[in-house]
Amino acid sequence: xxxxxxxxxxxxxxxxxxxxxxxxxxxxxxxxxxxxxxxxxxxxxxxxxxxxxxxxxxxxxxxxxxxxxxxxxxxxxxxxxxxxxxxxxxxxxxxxxxxxxxxxxxxxxxxxxxxxxxxxxxxxxxxxxxxxxxxxxxxxxxxxxxxxxxxxxxxxxxxxxxxxxxxxxxxxxxxxxxxxxxxxxxxxxxxxxxxxxxxxxxxxxxxxxxxxxxxxxxxxxxxxxxxxxxxxxxxxxxxxxxxxxxxxxxxxxxxxxxxxxxxxxxxxxxxxxxxxxxxxxxxxxxxxxxxxxxxxxxxxxxxxxxxxxxxxxxxxxxxxxxxxxxxxxxxxxxxxxxxxxxxxxxxxxxxxxxxxxxxxxxxxxxxxxxxxxxxxxxxxxxxxxxxxxxxxxxxxxxxxxxxxxxxxxxxxxxxxxxxxxxxxxxxxxxxxxxxxxxxxxxxxxxxxxxxxxxxxxxxxxxxxxxxxxxxxxxxxxxxxxxxxxxxxxxxxxxxxxxxxxxxxxxxxxxxxxxxxxxxxxxxxxxxxxxxxxxxxxxxxxxxxxxxxxxxxxxxxxxxxxxxxx
Amino acid sequence: xxxxxxxxxxxxxxxxxxxxxxxxxxxxxxxxxxxxxxxxxxxxxxxxxxxxxxxxxxxxxxxxxxxxxxxxxxxxxxxxxxxxxxxxxxxxxxxxxxxxxxxxxxxxxxxxxxxxxxxxxxxxxxxxxxxxxxxxxxxxxxxxxxxxxxxxxxxxxxxxxxxxxxxxxxxxxxxxxxxxxxxxxxxxxxxxxxxxxxxxxxxxxxxxxxxxxxxxxxxxxx
Numbered sequence: 064x065x066x067x068x069x070x071x072x073x074x075x076x077x078x079x080x081x082x083x084x085x086x087x088x089x090x091x092x093x094x095x096x097x098x099x100x101x102x103x104x105x106x107x108x109x110x111x112x113x114x115x116x117x118x119x120x121x122x123x124x125x126x127x128x129x130x131x132x133x134x135x136x137x138x139x140x141x142x143x144x145x146x147x148x149x150x151x152x153x154x155x156x157x158x159x160x161x162x163x164x165x166x167x168x169x170x171x172x173x174x175x176x177x178x179x180x181x182x183x184x185x186x187x188x189x190x191x192x193x194x195x196x197x198x199x200x201x202x203x204x205x206x207x208x209x210x211x212x213x214x215x216x217x218x219x220x221x222x223x224x225x226x227x228x229x230x231x232x233x234x235x236x237x238x239x240x241x242x243x244x245x246x247x248x249x250x251x252x253x254x255x256x257x258x259x260x261x262x263x264x265x266x267x268x269x270x271x272x273x274x275x276x277x278x279x280x281x282x283x284x285x286x287x288x289x290x291x292x293x294x295x296x297x298x299x300x301x302x303x304x305x306x307x308x309x310x311x312x313x314x315x316x317x318x319x320x321x322x323x324x325x326x327x328x329x330x331x332x333x334x335x336x337x338x339x340x341x342x343x344x345x346x347x348x349x350x351x352x353x354x355x356x357x358x359x360x361x362x363x364x365x366x367x368x369x370x371x372x373x374x375x376x377x378x379x380x381x382x383x384x385x386x387x388x389x390x391x392x393x394x395x396x397x398x399x400x401x402x403x404x405x406x407x408x409x410x411x412x413x414x415x416x417x418x419x420x421x422x423x424x425x426x427x428x429x430x431x432x433x434x435x436x437x438x439x440x441x442x443x444x445x446x447x448x449x450x451x452x453x454x455x456x457x458x459x460x461x462x463x464x465x466x467x468x469x470x471x472x473x474x475x476x477x478x479x480x481x482x483x484x485x486x487x488x489x490x491x492x493x494x495x496x497x498x499x500x501x502x503x504x505x506x507x508x509x510x511x512x513x514x515x516x517x518x519x520x521x522x523x524x525x526x527x528x529x530x531x532x533x534x535x536x537x538x539x540x541x542x543x544x545x546x547x548x549x550x551x552x553x554x555x556x557x558x559x560x561x562x563x564x565x566x567x568x569x570x571x572x573x574x575x576x577x578x579x580x581x582x583x584x585x586x587x588x589x590x591x592x593x594x595x596x597x598x599x600x601x602x603x604x605x606x607x608x609x610x611x612x613x614x615x616x617x618x619x620x621x622x623x624x625x626x627x628x
Numbered sequence: 629x630x631x632x633x634x635x636x637x638x639x640x641x642x643x644x645x646x647x648x649x650x651x652x653x654x655x656x657x658x659x660x661x662x663x664x665x666x667x668x669x670x671x672x673x674x675x676x677x678x679x680x681x682x683x684x685x686x687x688x689x690x691x692x693x694x695x696x697x698x699x700x701x702x703x704x705x706x707x708x709x710x711x712x713x714x715x716x717x718x719x720x721x722x723x724x725x726x727x728x729x730x731x732x733x734x735x736x737x738x739x740x741x742x743x744x745x746x747x748x749x750x751x752x753x754x755x756x757x758x759x760x761x762x763x764x765x766x767x768x769x770x771x772x773x774x775x776x777x778x779x780x781x782x783x784x785x786x787x788x789x790x791x792x793x794x795x796x797x798x799x800x801x802x803x804x805x806x807x808x809x810x811x812x813x814x815x816x817x818x819x820x821x822x823x824x825x826x827x828x829x830x831x832x833x834x835x836x837x838x839x840x841x842x843x844x845x846x847x848x849x850x
Contacts, residue, residue: 192650267657275650305661309668313789321760322785323778324672329785330778335675339668 070506071112074607076104106201109194112605115180116504117201118171123573125167125208130566132160137528137562140555143547150545154231155246157543159215161234162251166258167208169489170347173354174265174300175204177496178293180504182269184597185287187278187616189608192271196264203261210254214247233543235344238325238336242317249318252311259308266300269293278596280616287595287620288364288377292357295381299350299388307343310336334399341392349388351485352452353381355492356423359445361620362499363427365593366442367434370621373426380419387416397468406465413463420456424449435625439591440514444495447522451487455480458533473543476536479529487525497576502586503597506604509579517575520568527561592627595620648823655827659834662797666838669790673845676782684779689850691756692787696747697847700740701839707736708836711829718812721819730809733832737802744795748788756784787846794842797835804828 086100105113135156139146148156179197183190191197215229228246230236241248273294277286313324314336323329325336356377364371371377393401393409401409427449436442458480461467471477502508535554540547547555589598597605600614677685714729751757755772757764765771773781808828811817817825 192647193654196654263658263661267654267661270657271650271654274653275647301657301661302664305664306668309665312793313669313672316789319760320758320788322758322789323781324785324789329774330681330782332675332680335672339671342668 068602068606068611070602070604071110071607072604076108076110076113107198109190109198110607111179111183111191111194111197112504114197114201115176115178118175118179118204121201121205121208122168122171122176125163125212128212129160129164129168130569132156132163134562134566136160137559139545140547141559142556143549143552145546151231153545154543155215155229158230158233162211162230162255164485165234166211166255167204169351169485170258170262171204171265172351172489173358173493173496174269174293174296175200176493177358177500178265178269178354181500181597182272182290182293183276184503184601184605184609185290185595185620186273186276187281187596187600187610187614188272188276189610191268192275193268197268200261200264200268203257203264207254207257207259207261210257211251214250214254235340236311236314237340238314238317238333239327241314242326249315252315256308256311256315259304259311262300263304266297266304269297270301273297278614278616284375284378285616285619286378287357288360288371288374288381289354289357291378292353292355292360292381295385296350296353298382299346299353299385303343303346303350303389306339307347310339310343334396334401337396337399338393341395342389345392345395346385346388348481348484349384351489352492353384355448355452355489355495356381358492358496358499359427359448360423361593361595362441362445362495363430364621364623365499365591366439366445367431367436368623368625368627369430369434370619370623371426372429372432373422374619374621376422377426380422383419384416387412387419391416394463394468397465398472410463410465414460417456417460417463424453424456435627437627440509440511440518441495441499441591443515443518444491444498447518448488448491448495451483451491451525455483455485455487458483471536473541474536475532475540475542478542479532479536482529482532487529494572499591500597501576501579502590503603503605505580505583506586507579507583508586508590509575509583513571513575517568517572520571521565522568524561524563524565524568528558528565529561531555531557531561594618594622651823651827655830659830662831662834663838666790666793666841669786669793670841670845673786673790676779676786677849681779681782684777685783686850688776688780688783688787689846689848691751691754692847692850693747693750694847696743697843700743701843703736703740703743704836704839707733707740708833710736711832715822715825715829718817718822718825719819723812723815723818726812727809730805730812734802734805734809737798737805740798741795744791751784758785758788790842790846794835794838797838801828801832801835804831 082103086096086103089096091097105117108114108117135148136153139148139153139156179191230241230244230246230248230251232240232244232246236248236252273286273290277283316322317324317326321329323331325331325333327333360371360377391409391413393405394413397406397410458476461471462477462480498509498514531554535551535558536542538551538554540551540554586603588603590603591598593599596614596616601609710729710732714726714733717723717726717729752764752768755769757768757771757773759771759774761771773784776784805828808817808825811824
């Protein structure tokens, strides 16, 4: 259904309407007012599409900071010994790399960006259930992110001198070190605490939207699988985040008041902190990956022109991952001195969570089988997800086995493993989504050849970077070390070279997408011939309230006959 | 309530989407997060109570004033009742009565905080306050918590954190109750449109409910 109405970019922005209009009126002669009105129309818009784009832009900025910090680590480690940053600063750099990448990029990740943009479109709704709450999540995100980034720069050291005291000791903020460190721990933790609210509100909003705002004729099992994945991850956001919120709050209270709860010198139990931290943070791992799985399910079906194989199995396995994911947290703590019984139980449950993950993977492969496959750029990214995430998942089994974990615990093997899952999973899923929904968001199309080139750089660089980490971890290189023995030099150098190649790919991809957005050729209304509502019933880019009239669903989101038009 | 449900589901493209059931659903999800937030603290409490310091917790619990805690329990229970009465009153189009019950609810919340003030003040004056708050030493003398047995020190740490966080929720409750009061006065909430008030009521009951668990855990553990 092609509409000639204004796109949401040109239309009104729904909140502070009067103020914006008077600014625009004043702006007829004054460029500054005009610019102000334009900025207001974005940062105070309750339109889910604008909120999604806001998230996308801000997250891209934080991602760039995170990548720079990561590169800094890799350059420092190119040779043994100290190169250009001291051991103390090194601690801060890897901590902030973790904090920014986890809390500001991967956790909000796909739900905050394309979840916001596409969920109502895919459901056939004019907006999410609570548009104002939705906007407030972005503001909370910015406040939390601001505090986290601020903690990078300012503060006083133990002697009261103003200096850079970015948090050190890792993004997990393990006690008792995080209680004693003179770095800006409290500031960073307050940031994470506020980010938690942003995440919870997004989850509440999505669950309510999915329950209440599906189009006529769309039951739960007629939703696109991306919606299912958002549903599963939203439950994780709602049910797990409060636990980490209270845990981080307790650390802050401990630092200011000394109540003794996690401090062994006052009778507290530091292992309790680890339990409470991972009760959230392990489900959060699935929160990062499940939406990516949803994107990949959609993309694989569209680009092989086949009905997705095992729709219900994929949908329910998302919920199963979210559910079982709650009961595996202590596999992060096999060396912390738990009882053997606890170790065995958690190890078993960890293997169990591999089952729903494998169900998805096999269903994707079965969808590809005899499909009419088009290797367009989004499809290449989707297959990359399957490949890299499989490596991430299989290397995870080694971590889940108690005996093997004792060997690889706290080595670069773990670093390699979680980058394969988080980056090769969560972020590659986001890149896939960027390329797949690009024509929907912008109405234009990027240069596909350059898209392949960026992917090639990324793929080669990624595997060199993290593959060598897996190897040197098995050889015994511990993680988070500022220095290393000479026999690891070759692996560190390979890793750094891989990092440079990968970042080159990321830069090419970023420029390609940006160029496409600014002056790319116009895309077709339904560029990839998708069958879900965002492609069939709304314009590209969509109008303000998404649909001319409320859509009614006939047929499923993957009704393909195997032919390309 | 079913006819009012029908009344408020109207899908209109020009209006902001109104959905009575959806609003309720969102509120219940939020309440889950509140319960889990306190759940983390209950978990910590139980770990220390059951696995480490049963005896110390019993001894420390004896220092708490059951009369004040019990009185506060009564106050909160009463306020939950008046909250429900206020909602019923507005549903029966009795605006005046509703305002009266809302004011009683807010007064109960205030009373709760006043009792809390005297309770904490008494603890402070005995030197029972978190040891790192050294600025309090000027008024109350040095904190005696570091000299207590470790389990008792942990108990008081949890006591101040849990009741403090709960007190914070009570104050947040007062803030939203004042908004409700304002909305009732200006007819923003009436017998047709009371979803907001019901949701605030739900929140208030949860604040009450959390206290009902806090009271026996902390005060009656001795």
